[in-house]
Amino acid sequence: MKKFGKKGLVLVLGAGIAALAISAAAVASNTKKTSSVQVCVLLPDTKSSVRWVQFDKPLLTAAFKKAGVSASINNALNDPLKQKSQAQACLAAGAKVVIETSLDNGSASSIEKLFTDKGGKAIDYDRQVIGGTASNYVTFDGKAVGAAQANGVIAAMKAKGTYKKSSTVAELWGGQTDQNAFWFKSGNDAVLNPLFKKHTLKKGPQKFVPDWDANNAATIFNQMLVQTNNKIQGIIAANDNIAGAVVADLKAKHLKPIPLSGQDTTAQGVQYILAGWQSGTVYKKVSLEANAAAAAAIALLHGKTAKSNGFRLNGKKKEPTLTLPVTWITKKNYQQLFTQKWLKKSEVCIGQYKKYCK
Secondary structure, eight states, rough: OOOOOOOHHHHHHHHHHHHHHHHHHHHHHHHHHOOSSSSSEEESSSSSSSSSIIIIEEEHHHHHHHHHHEEEEEEETOOOHHHHHHHHHHHTTTTOEEEESSSSSSHHHHHHHHHHTTEEEEESSSSTTTTOOOOOEEEEEEHHHHHHHHHHHHHHHHTTTTOOOTOEEEEEEETSSSSHHHHHHHHHHHHHHHHHTTTSSSSEEEEEOGGOOOHOOOOOOHHHHHHHHTOEEHHHHHHHHHHHHHHHHHTTTTTOOOBBBBBBBHHHHHHHHHHHHHEEEEEOHHHHHHHHHHHHHHHHHTTTOOOOOOOETTTEEEEEEEEEOEEOOOTTTTTTHHTTTTTTTHHHHHHHGGGOOO
């Protein structure tokens, strides 16, 4: 065994400490390089609504860039396994906060748990994750959405002269894996169920539309028409995507327009409103929601409390919630969509629809 003098021992220990310091610095440097993401955004799909690609992604990207926060913004393309894989990639890159629009409660809650188990934070975005571990929920007022749809269809029926005891109202709700579908339905129910109970209107066929998919909606509505012998006087469609399928079915059967609701204020939805095929659509100004979610994530990232204006029950716990207002859009007020830069006039007032624009 080699022996060292006192001076030699000091030199050896000093060299060892220096090596450890260099090693620690290298680890820190590597950690800094791999921790390239602070916030992870998980969006659901491209089919349920155009908003996720056309609005949410660019708005969230801009909000985080302005704040100097690194973010990974992903779309799961309606695949829960893909969404979980995206979440794991974010964690590996150092993400501390996840903003999630769920595809189903099971996978969504497990994703939130991945973050919170490691000391991170989760935000429910637009869709509440029942049984999840999110600190906050940022959303539009779902009951107000449903109520606006029902009241819009009723107003259109009255204007058309079909608001009668014999008039049938059918309902096409959203996808059952989305908790918002039930929240929207609660608004529909609050307005329509008392009228059905009093026989002011006739309760027609009612179905959820799997995945909010237009093809599913078309099949279901076609069955409703067969079931009622084409005698439906009002239709609740949960969003413009579903409303578009209804319009296609009506046109295919050479039937006239029927009072019809929508949601998400798509270019096609507004075109159908102008042409008289759709009565209205619920306008949810996504910039309000995206900016609020970004602000919540930034607050949580820095150990602060995210803004809320109430609570939503999530199982037995109260989840701090920020609910945002909605607007019912008709022929009378659609131009605000242009002034607020939600849609371009050139997207709506084209081709056969140009003649309807003021």
